[in-house]
Amino acid sequence: MSVTHCHTHKERHFAASDTVRDLVLGMADGLTVPFALAAGLSAANVASRVVVVAGVAEIAAGAIAMGLGGYLAARGEIDHYHSERSREFREIRDLQREEEREIVDIFKGYGLDRTACEPILAHFRKDHEAWVDFMMRFELGLETPQPGRALRSALTIGGAYIVGGLVPLAPYMLIDRLQPALSVSMVCTGLALALFGAAKGRFTGVSAWRNAVQTVLIGGLASATAFLLAHWISAA
Amino acid sequence: MSVTHCHTHKERHFAASDTVRDLVLGMADGLTVPFALAAGLSAANVASRVVVVAGVAEIAAGAIAMGLGGYLAARGEIDHYHSERSREFREIRDLQREEEREIVDIFKGYGLDRTACEPILAHFRKDHEAWVDFMMRFELGLETPQPGRALRSALTIGGAYIVGGLVPLAPYMLIDRLQPALSVSMVCTGLALALFGAAKGRFTGVSAWRNAVQTVLIGGLASATAFLLAHWISAA
Numbered sequence: 001m002s003v004t005h006c007h008t009h010k011e012r013h014f015a016a017s018d019t020v021r022d023l024v025l026g027m028a029d030g031l032t033v034p035f036a037l038a039a040g041l042s043a044a045n046v047a048s049r050v051v052v053v054a055g056v057a058e059i060a061a062g063a064i065a066m067g068l069g070g071y072l073a074a075r076g077e078i079d080h081y082h083s084e085r086s087r088e089f090r091e092i093r094d095l096q097r098e099e100e101r102e103i104v105d106i107f108k109g110y111g112l113d114r115t116a117c118e119p120i121l122a123h124f125r126k127d128h129e130a131w132v133d134f135m136m137r138f139e140l141g142l143e144t145p146q147p148g149r150a151l152r153s154a155l156t157i158g159g160a161y162i163v164g165g166l167v168p169l170a171p172y173m174l175i176d177r178l179q180p181a182l183s184v185s186m187v188c189t190g191l192a193l194a195l196f197g198a199a200k201g202r203f204t205g206v207s208a209w210r211n212a213v214q215t216v217l218i219g220g221l222a223s224a225t226a227f228l229l230a231h232w233i234s235a236a
Numbered sequence: 237m238s239v240t241h242c243h244t245h246k247e248r249h250f251a252a253s254d255t256v257r258d259l260v261l262g263m264a265d266g267l268t269v270p271f272a273l274a275a276g277l278s279a280a281n282v283a284s285r286v287v288v289v290a291g292v293a294e295i296a297a298g299a300i301a302m303g304l305g306g307y308l309a310a311r312g313e314i315d316h317y318h319s320e321r322s323r324e325f326r327e328i329r330d331l332q333r334e335e336e337r338e339i340v341d342i343f344k345g346y347g348l349d350r351t352a353c354e355p356i357l358a359h360f361r362k363d364h365e366a367w368v369d370f371m372m373r374f375e376l377g378l379e380t381p382q383p384g385r386a387l388r389s390a391l392t393i394g395g396a397y398i399v400g401g402l403v404p405l406a407p408y409m410l411i412d413r414l415q416p417a418l419s420v421s422m423v424c425t426g427l428a429l430a431l432f433g434a435a436k437g438r439f440t441g442v443s444a445w446r447n448a449v450q451t452v453l454i455g456g457l458a459s460a461t462a463f464l465l466a467h468w469i470s471a472a
Contacts, residue, residue, distance in 0.1 A: 025305075040294075057462035058269065060276075061276070064458040111359060130346040134346050229296050
């Protein structure tokens with residue numbers, strides 16, 4: 001029973017990891033960068049309206065740039081997979097001895113000799129499709145890409161960025177005066193970063209507390225730097 | 237000869253890919269988001285100085301958030317690797333039959349039966365270290381993490397973001413009037429995006445032209461959206 005459970009867990013962990021990575025990618029930057037930008041502009045003492053304009057422009061640009069970037073990265077991985085696959089087929093057809101030596105080399109790395117690989121080689125000589133599948137995973141370390149992954153990745157990253165970015169910006173939309181808006185934004189964003197960090201920690205199996213503290217520290221460091229630089233430039 | 241060359245190529249491709257991915261990640265966003273933010277603020281007709289303040293704040297925040305985010309992601313991968321490795325050691329010690337079945341299952345996926353795996357199983361029973369190494373790579377698909385990777389990743393992403401972000405911002409630093417600064421910034425950033433896209437395409441083995449066009453289109457789309465949203469808000 002416990003073994004079955006443990007396996008299910010592993011597989012679930014694997015299937016979810018791409019989406020979680022995308023969510024984390026978009027949400028972490030979405031919470032941090034618009035908040036730091038707003039804090040920086042507050043230091044320069046601009047009108048609250050300017051903070052909202054800059055914030056909305058940044059959120060839109062960030063969501064599109066990261067979302068489309070994620071789309072193209074995923075498309076690129078799919079193209080790469082297929083071009084490597086065609087190459088493996090060619091190499092197995094044209095350079096069979098070399099490819100056999102590659103299999104033996106892989107197993108040699110684990111202390112096995114050619115004799116131990118012989119049944120595998122004999123099988124692959126009759127089944128090139130299986131041979132290519134084996135090389136893709138065990139020589140090149142490439143997984144079969146999931147269909148629809150590119151679009152899902154783009155929407156997850158972009159959506160998470162927008163949701164994250166609206167947390168620090170909403171107070172500036174609702175409160176006209178700069179200083180109270182900054183204070184409310186700091187509290188909301190600090191809480192959101194802590195919750196997000198803790199959730200991320202839980203999901204990836206590291207300490208929730210440690211992750212919450214780390215995430216808040218990154219947000220704080222980015223914002224403090226943006227604040228000080230903006231203050232320094234606008235005073236100069 | 238050609239085979240040796242082809243192998244060297246493969247390995248080079250693999251060793252470089254992490255750094256290239258980090259460079260691309262930082263540079264793509266660094267060129268796009270500060271440019272779009274500046275364009276958006278230009279639409280709201282703020283002072284040129286405000287664009288510079290907002291741009292510097294954004295670049296600092298973005299570089300720190302993405303750089304530290306990359307650092308923590310790489311650290312997380314290292315922790316994950318070590319915790320999975322300890323678990324594999326425990327499982328091989330406590331649930332040896334289950335782990336043997338897992339090896340047979342892996343090879344079954346390529347059309348091999350238990351008899352073909354027997355020499356491998358016999359070897360692994362005597363060498364648990366090799367067995368764990370094999371499971372890490374072939375069951376879980378995890379590579380041994382490179383030492384120093386986390387820090388290198390952080391500096392590469394953050395540095396690329398700063399370099400990228402200064403391209404669209406420099407014209408606003410040097411030119412006082414908003415409209416000419418925006419025009420110069422558009423030309424510089426457009427060229428930089430095209431060059432960056434082409435270089436990325438060359439490196440990842442896809443068409444340089446196609447990549448150049450894609451990268452410019454993403455930057456254009458992000459900026460146009462930021463511009464229109466900012467225009468709409470500041471007119472409202």
